[in-house]
Amino acid sequence: MEIIQDIREMQRRASELRLQGRRIAVVPTMGAFHEGHLALMRMARQRADVVIATLFVNPLQFGPNEDYERYPRDWEGDLHKADSVGVNILFAPAVEAMYPNGYQTYVVVTELSRPLEGAIRPGHFRGVTTVVTKLFHLTCPHVAVFGQKDAQQALIIRRMVRDLNFDIEVLIHPIVREPDGLAMSSRNVYLSAEERAQAPALYRSLRWAEEAIRAGERNPEKVIEGMRRILRREAPLGHIDYVAVCDTETLDELVELRPGREVLVALAVRFGSTRLLDNVLLTVPE
Amino acid sequence: MEIIQDIREMQRRASELRLQGRRIAVVPTMGAFHEGHLALMRMARQRADVVIATLFVNPLQFGPNEDYERYPRDWEGDLHKADSVGVNILFAPAVEAMYPNGYQTYVVVTELSRPLEGAIRPGHFRGVTTVVTKLFHLTCPHVAVFGQKDAQQALIIRRMVRDLNFDIEVLIHPIVREPDGLAMSSRNVYLSAEERAQAPALYRSLRWAEEAIRAGERNPEKVIEGMRRILRREAPLGHIDYVAVCDTETLDELVELRPGREVLVALAVRFGSTRLLDNVLLTVPE
Numbered sequence: 051m052e053i054i055q056d057i058r059e060m061q062r063r064a065s066e067l068r069l070q071g072r073r074i075a076v077v078p079t080m081g082a083f084h085e086g087h088l089a090l091m092r093m094a095r096q097r098a099d100v101v102i103a104t105l106f107v108n109p110l111q112f113g114p115n116e117d118y119e120r121y122p123r124d125w126e127g128d129l130h131k132a133d134s135v136g137v138n139i140l141f142a143p144a145v146e147a148m149y150p151n152g153y154q155t156y157v158v159v160t161e162l163s164r165p166l167e168g169a170i171r172p173g174h175f176r177g178v179t180t181v182v183t184k185l186f187h188l189t190c191p192h193v194a195v196f197g198q199k200d201a202q203q204a205l206i207i208r209r210m211v212r213d214l215n216f217d218i219e220v221l222i223h224p225i226v227r228e229p230d231g232l233a234m235s236s237r238n239v240y241l242s243a244e245e246r247a248q249a250p251a252l253y254r255s256l257r258w259a260e261e262a263i264r265a266g267e268r269n270p271e272k273v274i275e276g277m278r279r280i281l282r283r284e285a286p287l288g289h290i291d292y293v294a295v296c297d298t299e300t301l302d303e304l305v306e307l308r309p310g311r312e313v314l315v316a317l318a319v320r321f322g323s324t325r326l327l328d329n330v331l332l333t334v335p336e
Numbered sequence: 337m338e339i340i341q342d343i344r345e346m347q348r349r350a351s352e353l354r355l356q357g358r359r360i361a362v363v364p365t366m367g368a369f370h371e372g373h374l375a376l377m378r379m380a381r382q383r384a385d386v387v388i389a390t391l392f393v394n395p396l397q398f399g400p401n402e403d404y405e406r407y408p409r410d411w412e413g414d415l416h417k418a419d420s421v422g423v424n425i426l427f428a429p430a431v432e433a434m435y436p437n438g439y440q441t442y443v444v445v446t447e448l449s450r451p452l453e454g455a456i457r458p459g460h461f462r463g464v465t466t467v468v469t470k471l472f473h474l475t476c477p478h479v480a481v482f483g484q485k486d487a488q489q490a491l492i493i494r495r496m497v498r499d500l501n502f503d504i505e506v507l508i509h510p511i512v513r514e515p516d517g518l519a520m521s522s523r524n525v526y527l528s529a530e531e532r533a534q535a536p537a538l539y540r541s542l543r544w545a546e547e548a549i550r551a552g553e554r555n556p557e558k559v560i561e562g563m564r565r566i567l568r569r570e571a572p573l574g575h576i577d578y579v580a581v582c583d584t585e586t587l588d589e590l591v592e593l594r595p596g597r598e599v600l601v602a603l604a605v606r607f608g609s610t611r612l613l614d615n616v617l618l619t620v621p622e
Contacts, residue, residue: 061503071355152586154447155465155499160440179441180500187501213441214466215473217347300438 051133054141057148057188063139064102064190072099076191078182081105081142082122082236083131086226090195093223095136102189103132105142110149111177117323122236141189148184157183159206159213165301166316167202167327170291178203179210186216193219197226199233201316201329202301225328227253233328244287245321251284252319252328255293259315260332268307268334270295273315281319291318291325298331309336337419340427343434343474349425350388350476358385362477364468367391367428368408369417372512372520376481379509381422388475389418391428396435397463403609408522427475434470443469445492445499451587452602453488453613456577464489465496472502479505483512485519487602487615488587511614513539519614530573531607537570538605538614541579545601546618554593554620556581559601567605577604577611584617595622 054060067074075098077090087103094101105128112118132140156176162168163175186194194211196204204222211220226234231253232246241249255277262273274293281290295304298312307313316329340346353360361384363376373389380387391414398404418426442462448454449461472480480497482490490508497506512520517539518532527535541563548559560579567576581590584598593599602615 057501061501065503068354069357152495153499155443155445155496157500158442158444160442162440184499184501187503190503209438210441213439213470214443215343215347215470217351217473217476 051129051137052139053129054139055143057143060139060141060143060188061190064188067100068190073193074098074100074102074189074191075193075195076185076189077101077103077137077195078185079103079105080107080121080236081128082124082239083128084226084234084236084238086197086199086223086234088131088135089226090197090223091132091135091137093221094193094195097193097195097221098191100138101136102139102141102191103137104185104189105140106148106181106185108148108177108181109145110180111174113171113173116171117237117240122239141185143188148181156180157210157214159210162202162206162209162301165202165296165303166292166294167318170318175203175206179206182207182210183214186218191218193221195221195223198222198329198331199225199235199327201314201327201331205299205301231257233326235326237324237326240324241321245324248285248287249321249326251281251288252317252326254284255280255317256315256328256330259295260330263307263313263332264335270304270307273307277315277317281317285319285321288319288321288326291320293317307334309334337415337423338425339415340425341429343429346425346427346429346474347476350474353386354476359479360384360386360388360475360477361479361481362471362475363387363389363423363481364471365389365391366393366407366522367414368410368522368525369414370512370520370522370524372483372485372509374417374421375512376483376509377418377421377423379507380479380481383479383481383507384477386424387422388425388427388477389423390471390475391418391426392434392467392471394434394463394467395431396466397460399457399459402457403523403526408525427471429474434467442466443496443500445496448488448492448495448587451488451582451589452578452580453604456604461489461492465492468493468496469500472504477504479507481507481509484508484615484617485511485521485613487600487613487617491585491587517543519612521612523610523612526610527607531610534571534573535607535612537567537574538603538612540570541566541603542601542614542616545581546616549593549599549618550621556590556593559593563601563603567603571605571607574605574607574612577606579603593620595620
């Protein structure tokens with residue numbers, strides 16, 4: 051596996067690979083790789099000749115009181131894991147190279163960035179769309195792979211790619227879970243033993259919602275109420291940031307669950323200062 | 337000359353040209369070609385194998401009370417002129433294809449978009465940087481050519497290209513002028529005979545500023561005062577939007593003219609609802 055830290059070198063290599071007719075897939079990450087990341091890399095491996103994983107903890111997507119400084123970092127472990135799943139190039143640029151003095155250009159997706167995570171983390175998605183635009187320009191991919199755990203991010207990136215005419219196919223990999231159902235996340239390492247024991251309640255509440263809708267529940271408020279009840283009971287250490295039943299394209303909160311409709315059920319729960327996200331996509335049965 | 341209106345077709349062609357190793361230059365325009373545009377196209381011709389001129393009157397860069405609807409259009413004349421200077425592809429997409437329903441992604445350059453034109457036309461540069469990003473993605477250029485008449489725009493695009501890591505060389509062509517000094521602009525056709533007769537005073541005031549600085553004037557306020565005096569006297573039909581002496585990188589207004597410093601002297605004057613821009617770049621003599 052080749053390691054590139056210089057942004058010009060990355061762009062030169064990508065442009066050279068393009069000219070050779072090689073198909074490039076990129077997997078943008080913030081490192082601290084777990085099975086979720088590796089699944090994205092394996093998916094990329096199957097869809098391209100050259101897999102580039104980017105590893106960049108992007109300060110622009112962290113709020114002033116968030117965990118940028120203490121975000122988990124594991125350089126040696128990451129190298130080993132990325133190499134083991136067939137990543138060809140690991141691109142890990144320096145913050146000063148990505149945001150030099152005088153930096154002032156931002157990419158924003160407006161409506162989709164407002165609800166859910168956007169309401170709680172102002173500026174977060176602006177940071178994401180800006181860095182992803184830069185990483186796309188530096189790695190020239192044909193395909194880019196993101197994870198469904200960050201459902202709103204996935205939707206926003208798809209929208210950005212379409213709106214700005216990036217010639218890139220966006221693939222979204224399903225959520226990878228621990229055996230007890232907890233969605234894999236680099237932030238899971240922050241959890242205390244007790245919090246970790248309660249965290250699988252997130253997925254249990256989502257499974258309950260799926261089941262309730264499958265059994266005929268058509269009132270989103272009832273679904274949300276039931277999920278909140280489960281979370282309060284089974285994860286009393288958690289603070290619920292939101293539980294939402296949304297349109298999968300616009301993220302508008304739904305007022306009724308029409309048969310045949312694709313629905314995103316999403317939630318965010320805070321344990322101390324550790325925020326966990328999870329979601330399920332489902333189609334309301336006829 | 338090939339004419340392409342479909343955005344997918346444009347992207348397919350550009351990507352094919354890239355794979356063939358051809359060097360692509362793009363000249364983004366809003367049509368109504370005059371000698372200024374043709375000079376950009378000739379410059380592009382010398383720097384690339386394939387010249388793409390884009391012709392798109394971009395609604396996103398016009399304010400609600402601006403001249404989007406009545407912006408000059410001359411399809412037949414434009415085809416003939418572009419062809420005559422060696423443009424290979426004229427790309428003229430439809431508004432609905434560029435901004436389909438649900439469109440919501442914008443590129444913004446913050447600080448540089450605030451003063452001068454930005455203060456008078458809120459949202460204008462957001463429209464410019466967004467459409468230029470889209471056009472870059474659709475035409476995959478190695479080189480892009482813009483005109484110095486829109487000095488702030490040129491600076492903003494350079495900044496955007498650097499900040500977002502576009503792998504594109506930006507060339508700025510000097511202002512092309514009528515024999516009496518008036519900077520060429522598609523909007524000059526709006527001027528009445530009387531306004532047209534007064535319009536060359538803009539460039540005369542800029543020449544006067546150059547001369548004053550060359551002769552030792554080091555106080556920007558004095559330079560601005562003198563220019564305003566000339567404009568009031570020689571272009572009484574004009575309303576001065578601004579006259580500014582700025583840093584060429586940051587557009588900060590200067591408080592003193594230090595020897596060796598590169599300086600942008602820029603102005604905007606309105607005749608009725610027609611806004612004319614002009615500027616000169618100069619180095620303060622030692």
